[in-house]
Amino acid sequence: MKTLLIPFDFSKASENALKYSVEFAMHEKPILKIYLLHLIDEHTNEDDAHKKLKSIINEYDKPEYPKIEPLVKRGRLTTLALALRQELQIDLVIVGTRGTEVFRKDMTSNTSKFIREVDMPVLVIPEKSQGFNLRNIVLTTGEEKIPDRNVLFTLLEIARRFNAKVNLLTIGRDKKMMGDSEYDEFNEKTIEYFLEMFYSHHTFIANEDIVEGINQYLEKQHIDMLAIMPKTHLAKDKASQGKLTNILTIYSEKPLLILD
Template identity: 25%
Template sequence: MKTILIPTDFSTHSLNAIDYAASLAEKMPVKLILLHMYHVPVVYTEVPVVAITDQDFEAEADVELKRQVEHIQSSGKVKDVSYINREGLLVDTISDIAAENKVDLIVMGTQGASGLEKMLIGSYTAAILDETQCPVLIVPAGVSFKGIKKIMYATDFQFNDFTAINQVADIARFYDAEIVVTHISTAPAKEEATMDWFMEIAEANISYPNVTFRSFAGADVSGQLTGLVKGMNVDLLCMSTVRRTFFEKLYKSSLTKKMVYQAEIPILAFHVKEPNRL
């Protein structure tokens, strides 16, 4: 991992994500890029007003971005910090910006909310997940970095999981963290052999030594995961998400996005281009 991108609108939860990312990266030889997207609203009025130009928005954001860069550098956590200040909508441009800058990880904050507001915020985060190809680390509001001792990777026995787990291991190595590969089975008798096969392939393809495998039975997968995260004192939950078509979104729910809506710890989401189950 070499480059981490952190979108910010200077809200409390996005600034919290910057602090989390800087603390996470302290032990890593990486560079941080702060990203701010500004949008100049079109105002229709018969009353004379002082027009705010895109240069005004850009200049104001530049001041705050420089302040955040100086804050990170003065903390001594990361020295290689830069920023991008650009007009546009984040959801429309983040994928291109990530590709242009060879970003390995995106870190973004989510705001604490409830009811409809929570669903709208979760939907926005889900849209970002759909648009990007690199992993996305979602940091809930108010969650600060306290080190990483235990990481849970939730698997549905996809071949893509082995690549993702190795990427998780790239983070775990810096903290000597345990990775618990976890499967929630709705039909445990049928999937016991699959778990054994998955473990055998994983041991041959994952170089990190501190990996354990656990399987649990349960019909409510998201509820079971939430309970395990709390009960096992997990610091980071990792999952894979599949980009769906419009009609698939109507008829199928995404476990990753459901967990994002109710997250109390950071969630690291990986993208699966083509689902390929064992």
């Protein structure tokens, strides 16, 4: 992991995401490079936008801080993020969210829409999440088989960088049947293999409401980051439609890593 992309709109949520990203980038060597992306429309002066963005970056102009490069672009965030991933070798997008302040009847937010559209790892930092600590991560999976094991590499890099332990959490309807199915065994062995020494243990919780089950676990455990693999929660990849991601993006008070 070498580069981070931070969509930035000068809101408190994006400022909080930038602070988190700086801590994330400088915690261990090699220090990661950060690209700060600000989108403008056809009526906005590009030079003025650059100056405003540079004033934010200057606050982090210290030898111990990571290098932050400003990017001012016109266009859709998803399209630009995918193009920049190839051009700048972006490893992870870190985006801020206002959580319940963006709640609407359709249970969507700009952040969750972006996550559904972009095909890359995204770390969501809720505005309510303050400070930085990354020692305990919980990865939640559903009852479906992990469709793409390669998405676990991002989680491994994060765990390795911060020497963090990863607990596996499976939410299902019937606890008696959990742990014995072909998929449970496959998922656990896959995660244990990929995460090496950073894998800790596997917990099963019976609950038809996935979000309620996750919150039930988080209330009892000290967790610094929640990671989800949406496609393991519903059959035939229906989770990729975004229902689970939408809800967690809106309501989670923990940093949320989307591996989809």
